[in-house]
Amino acid sequence: MMSTQRKKYDMxxxxxxxxxxxxxxxxxxxxxxxVAFPACFPGATTPIVADESLITALDITPEGIVHGxxxxxxxxxxxxxxxxxxxxxxxxxxxxxxEQCVAVCSGSTHLIAAVNGPQGGRLVRTAPESMGSDMIQExxxxxxxxxxxxxxxxxxxxxxxxxxxxVVIGTTTSRLFSVNTESGKPQIVxxxxxxxxxxxxxxxxxxxxxxxxxxxxxxxxxxIQRHAVxxxxxxxxxxxxxxRGNREGVLYTADNDGVLFRFxxxxxFSAPLGKAPLTPVGPMAVTFDxxxxxxxxxxxxxxxxxxxxxxxxxxxxxxxxxxERRRYGYTFADAITxxxxxxxxxxxxxxxxxxxxxxxxxxx
Amino acid sequence: MAKSxxxxxxxxSSAGCAAGIGWxxxxxxxxxxxxxxxxxDMNDYHVKYYPFVDYPExxxxxxxxxxxxxxIYAAACGEGIPGGVVKVFRYNxxxxxxxxxxxxxxxxxxxxDSGRATQCKIHYSFAPSMHDGVLYMAxxxxxxxxxxxxxxxxxxxxxxxxxxxxxxxxxxxxxxxKVLWSDTLIPKEGCRCLLHxxxxxxxxxxxxxRDHFIIYNLKTRERRDxxxxxxxxxxxxxxDKKHRVWTTSDYGKLVxxxxxxxxxxxxxxxxxxxxxFQNGWHSVxxxxxxxxxGECVYATTWIAQPRLLRIWPNEGEWPVVEDLGSMTQxxxxxxxxxxxxxxxxxxxxxxxxxxxxxxxxxxxPVYNPMPPERKRHEGVIxxxxxxxxxxxxxxxxxxxxxxxYVSRGAIDHNGDLYFAHIGAKPQGIYKVTVPKNRKxxxxxxxxxxxx
Numbered sequence: 001m002m003s004t005q006r007k008k009y010d011m012x013x014x015x016x017x018x019x020x021x022x023x024x025x026x027x028x029x030x031x032x033x034x035v036a037f038p039a040c041f042p043g044a045t046t047p048i049v050a051d052e053s054l055i056t057a058l059d060i061t062p063e064g065i066v067h068g069x070x071x072x073x074x075x076x077x078x079x080x081x082x083x084x085x086x087x088x089x090x091x092x093x094x095x096x097x098x099e100q101c102v103a104v105c106s107g108s109t110h111l112i113a114a115v116n117g118p119q120g121g122r123l124v125r126t127a128p129e130s131m132g133s134d135m136i137q138e139x140x141x142x143x144x145x146x147x148x149x150x151x152x153x154x155x156x157x158x159x160x161x162x163x164x165x166x167v168v169i170g171t172t173t174s175r176l177f178s179v180n181t182e183s184g185k186p187q188i189v190x191x192x193x194x195x196x197x198x199x200x201x202x203x204x205x206x207x208x209x210x211x212x213x214x215x216x217x218x219x220x221x222x223x224i225q226r227h228a229v230x231x232x233x234x235x236x237x238x239x240x241x242x243x244r245g246n247r248e249g250v251l252y253t254a255d256n257d258g259v260l261f262r263f264x265x266x267x268x269f270s271a272p273l274g275k276a277p278l279t280p281v282g283p284m285a286v287t288f289d290x291x292x293x294x295x296x297x298x299x300x301x302x303x304x305x306x307x308x309x310x311x312x313x314x315x316x317x318x319x320x321x322x323x324e325r326r327r328y329g330y331t332f333a334d335a336i337t338x339x340x341x342x343x344x345x346x347x348x349x350x351x352x353x354x355x356x357x358x359x360x361x362x363x364x
Numbered sequence: 365m366a367k368s369x370x371x372x373x374x375x376x377s378s379a380g381c382a383a384g385i386g387w388x389x390x391x392x393x394x395x396x397x398x399x400x401x402x403x404x405d406m407n408d409y410h411v412k413y414y415p416f417v418d419y420p421e422x423x424x425x426x427x428x429x430x431x432x433x434x435x436i437y438a439a440a441c442g443e444g445i446p447g448g449v450v451k452v453f454r455y456n457x458x459x460x461x462x463x464x465x466x467x468x469x470x471x472x473x474x475x476x477d478s479g480r481a482t483q484c485k486i487h488y489s490f491a492p493s494m495h496d497g498v499l500y501m502a503x504x505x506x507x508x509x510x511x512x513x514x515x516x517x518x519x520x521x522x523x524x525x526x527x528x529x530x531x532x533x534x535x536x537x538x539x540x541x542k543v544l545w546s547d548t549l550i551p552k553e554g555c556r557c558l559l560h561x562x563x564x565x566x567x568x569x570x571x572x573x574r575d576h577f578i579i580y581n582l583k584t585r586e587r588r589d590x591x592x593x594x595x596x597x598x599x600x601x602x603x604d605k606k607h608r609v610w611t612t613s614d615y616g617k618l619v620x621x622x623x624x625x626x627x628x629x630x631x632x633x634x635x636x637x638x639x640x641f642q643n644g645w646h647s648v649x650x651x652x653x654x655x656x657x658g659e660c661v662y663a664t665t666w667i668a669q670p671r672l673l674r675i676w677p678n679e680g681e682w683p684v685v686e687d688l689g690s691m692t693q694x695x696x697x698x699x700x701x702x703x704x705x706x707x708x709x710x711x712x713x714x715x716x717x718x719x720x721x722x723x724x725x726x727x728x729p730v731y732n733p734m735p736p737e738r739k740r741h742e743g744v745i746x747x748x749x750x751x752x753x754x755x756x757x758x759x760x761x762x763x764x765x766x767x768x769y770v771s772r773g774a775i776d777h778n779g780d781l782y783f784a785h786i787g788a789k790p791q792g793i794y795k796v797t798v799p800k801n802r803k804x805x806x807x808x809x810x811x812x813x814x815x
Contacts, residue, residue: 006479006511009446013513020514050630073627084504146558218676278522299552300521317517326614326645327595328518330574350592350628351613 036321036353041088055346064339069101079129095333105163107181114158121158123149201249202265243284245337255282274313283335408799415790428784429490436779441485445750447476447510460698472532480530488815489558505554531555559814604677616647636687710773715807724768741766779803
């Protein structure tokens with residue numbers, strides 16, 4: 001039996017009170033406010049079934065309508081809005097034969113989602129939900145059909161996709177493709193390797209190209225440039241994450257050790273900015289003043305922030321919602337920046353909630 | 365044992381049918397029924413307290429169960445002690461004392477001075493195995509490392525030196541009086557409650573703090589994590605005749621695992637609560653006991669003004685939940701009351717076929733102005749007739765003071781009742797010697813298969 005020579009804590013120590021307080025309360029969010037919103041219209045609908053509601057993909061329209069996709073026993077697509085006389089998550093519907101949603105892409109006329117199932121990956125499309133009702137007085141919703149756009153590369157699982165206006169650019173595990181949201185006909189652009197998410201900066205879409213470079217897809221001419229950008233020194237190889245809600249083309253990413261970097265098409269990679277408290281680094285999004293917030297770590301993720309003005313990384317803590325819904329938040333898969341600079345996080349857990357983070361307001 | 369009958373037949377045959385039907389409510393209706401008439405029968409129930417004299421530092425006793433041998437096992441926990449560990453005792457009816465059985469730290473090879481959170485308690489996690497005489501027990505967390513004053517699983521989750529090693533599953537042979545084996549049931553987390561489906565050879569558990577539903581195969585010793593339920597953590601599981609395992613979610617929805625479907629399912633309605641000041645949140649199971657015929661269970665909720673419920677899991681797609689009313693007194697609804705004060709637990713069926721449950725009672729200048737000679741808090745042992753639902757107050761627990769919080773109850777093979785106590789030191793258990801005409805041999809059978 002292993003044993004140590006640690007001295008038993010003196011419970012009469014004057015330090016006991018503050019130390020106990022730090023231990024009991026110090027793990028949870030230290031700044032800002034989280035609100036966990038259930039995947040339903042509270043008071044009007046039931047939430048998406050618990051094991052079908054792991055939120056793994058988010059996007060947002062210019063009007064501030066959030067679109068999302070879930071994973072689990074089934075994939076559901078949903079719309080949500082929290083401005084004006086709204087405040088609901090609307091279950092657009094379930095996608096037959098799909099168990100994982102890796103991306104939702106909001107176009108002006110259609111919503112396209114990249115999903116995976118036992119048969120492989122495919123794209124589906126539906127009309128976006130306007131969330132136009134008055135959700136205090138009277139409301140009306142209708143479910144539009146979810147159209148199967150089929151496989152892009154037979155047998156290949158979908159990996160990620162992003163919308164650039166009305167064109168969706170995405171990857172399977174071996175192919176880069178594009179699809180116009182209006183036509184709904186995917187076209188393979190070429191072969192790519194690597195794993196992870198896609199980032200948009202300037203006129204390019206970027207993805208991991210092996211363990212040392214990024215490839216670049218030129219949005220204007222539709223060409224791929226392999227090994228377009230060398231990755232900075234670091235440990236690379238895990239599925240790449242990029243921050244969302246970029247302003248002026250600035251993206252954040254991190255290597256396997258959680259070392260953060262800024263990237264833009266214009267300026268390339270920055271020097272290391274700091275280190276996230278845990279690895280792997282998960283979803284991140286940037287609010288209007290340039291601060292970035294994200295989650296890191298497995299099983300019980302911690303929120304962290306990066307403030308470019310102060311050039312510092314902050315360990316914010318385990319997510320907690322105490323307004324209306326009392327819930328711990330442990331695992332998150334995607335993030336976007338909201339209409340007013342709040343950050344939405346998709347909770348990748350049974351009975352997944354949409355978490356709205358309102359960052360602490362800076363003192364002037 | 366009573367002959368098995370369903371809910372409708374049960375009510376039809378009941379002398380108190382009219383009163384019973386008047387109280388039936390689906391969970392969505394959540395009515396607050398009137399308090400039943402109280403009869404007092406205080407003369408024949410002899411209460412004796414047994415402190416853990418061989419572990420005077422122990423500070424809680426969450427788990428008390430009858431073992432497969434018909435004897436009573438209790439966990440003396442050390443959750444407020446740096447480096448504290450849980451020790452298991454068994455009531456010895458020959459010597460009328462508690463015998464030390466094991467300490468979980470040794471059994472799990474996870475010593476209290478490791479620097480990690482300790483194997484400090486067993487929390488509703490005794491589960492018997494009748495065919496081989498084994499009593500399974502799974503440990504829980506909260507006790508601080510030896511050199512710290514407190515522990516939080518959230519704070520230390522990613523700290524390899526401090527994080528709880530995990531809930532230790534210990535197989536204790538009650539015939540040979542030895543630990544057969546141990547394993548980690550849930551890495552990094554504690555086990556809030558445990559259940560044994562002996563026919564299938566499966567243990568079911570709820571983890572803390574992440575509130576995951578865990579299935580452990582005793583043959584292969586493999587664990588399956590069925591995912592998260594919520595945040596609050598239900599305090600009990602129960603098993604129905606179809607091998608489905610039931611618990612509750614944060615908003616008091618029934619949650620069941622159906623092995624045939626292989627997934628967790630949630631009911632659409634919340635368990636009964638007081639709609640004047642509650643919304644179903646936190647109306648999770650606190651304690652659940654099966655009626656001896658296995659057709660229904662009785663449960664209390666883990667929220668102020670805990671309700672007594674009767675659930676018929678074998679009937680319908682989702683069962684009817686009967687609201688049998690609050691187990692505790694009314695009070696000022698603008699004042700949040702601690703569930704330590706306002707509490708009901710220790711559900712157990714007696715040899716007389718009656719349901720016994722212990723509920724708290726406390727002095728309140730408006731709602732319950734008890735005379736000054738009475739203790740401010742006391743635990744009332746209620747005897748409830750399953751057919752008429754009439755409640756009798758048969759004994760009061762008042763020493764050590766306060767004595768209002770009973771976590772679990774059990775009945776031994778002689779038909780006497782035992783209750784675990786959380787409150788003032790010294791920690792220990794109550795034995796309630798039942799009148800002879802209300803006892804029977806092997807009264808612990810059919811045995812409760814969950815903690």
